[in-house]
Amino acid sequence: AAKAQRVKRAIQVNRERGESPVRKHGSHHLVSTTNKPIRFNKLFFNEQRHYDDTSGKFRCSIPGVYFFTYHLTVYPKDARVGLYKNDKAVMLTYDQFQENNVDQASGSIVLRLEAGDEVWLQVYGDEKHGGIYADNTNDSTFSGFLLYPNTPATSQRR
């Protein structure tokens, strides 16, 4: 049982880029939209398919403690992003953009999740905070992995 669980540990890393596989000079491949999850459309590691690239959400199937981290390219406007757990923004990252000064913003979190819990990134606030950028030479990423699955002892304790 322990071995099976190890194999099934949820892991994923995802990268978003513009739709076009060809880099176009002067075209912005913005991916951020307000009021819905940021979709990371390039999946690097998603063997268990716990990240749904249609909804943009990670869905927990193995209860336990997870680590998530994201790294965003800030351009061409400010970025304010929330890490959501089940419709609640539990962490917020804000970075202001200035002309000719592309920036990087990042965040990490350790969370205990139950089966069915969902985690995703979303622009927090209105459109002027949607400066999360990606194209062929600029990545914005969202990664996560299971640290420790719940044990019988964990369940008893809680």
Add this chain to the structure above:
Amino acid sequence: AAKAQRVKRAIQVNRERGESPVRKHGSHHLVSTTNKPIRFNKLFFNEQRHYDDTSGKFRCSIPGVYFFTYHLTVYPKDARVGLYKNDKAVMLTYDQFQENNVDQASGSIVLRLEAGDEVWLQVYGDEKHGGIYADNTNDSTFSGFLLYPNTPATSQRR
């Protein structure tokens, strides 16, 4: 024994925000002070209570290899932060602030710790480097978790 150790693995993520739960326009909730640890007053995951939110220090109880990471909102001045292990700054992160250009600064480290070792973040240098900011919509975080507990073989090797 293995199961017990797994359950006791030290994990924590902590978030600092201003004291006020209400966001006040124009009021700065600075949390950084020189010469003492930055206190992260919002505890997200600290089940084993290995992070002491009074002292601001993580204290190792399970010897092994740990991963720590932090993500700081840089505002309204420069930020220079040291990750300390037992009174020694083992890593330094520096980010300059410019008007209307809030930034994000982050760092990560893998460290082997013995029982009793302490790890924390602290402004490095004088007050002008204390621009670590947090309020209701801007987080600054410190996270960490045990990667691999020491084994008898580890102890022998060392």
Add this chain to the structure above:
Amino acid sequence: AAKAQRVKRAIQVNRERGESPVRKHGSHHLVSTTNKPIRFNKLFFNEQRHYDDTSGKFRCSIPGVYFFTYHLTVYPKDARVGLYKNDKAVMLTYDQFQENNVDQASGSIVLRLEAGDEVWLQVYGDEKHGGIYADNTNDSTFSGFLLYPNTPATSQRR
């Protein structure tokens, strides 16, 4: 066998600084060079010696799923860095530098590696993107660790 594998888990964190242990005012300890891996010359945790500080490359000896993360000080010019896996840049991080505004850029990735696979950081593009800086009070780091070693089941699945 399980215990032995645990002990041998590849872990490393590395920090680059200038050659001089003494901080020199006005001298830049640039470490980035185009067309070859960035060498992290200060090894924090490299017990298994899976990071080769001569080549600048991490070499996988235990097949499995790995996590890597890097945090770079951007100065005194723009920085565009690729995380390479076997001569292919699988992730790119870009941050522009502006006068008096040192920045931080970071990235993370989850990757499945086979024995012999190599992972490293390298400036992507020409010299004007080589603004990765380190000196006695400014770190730039590269860390990584094994999340889950392959299991017989993993091998069968693939």
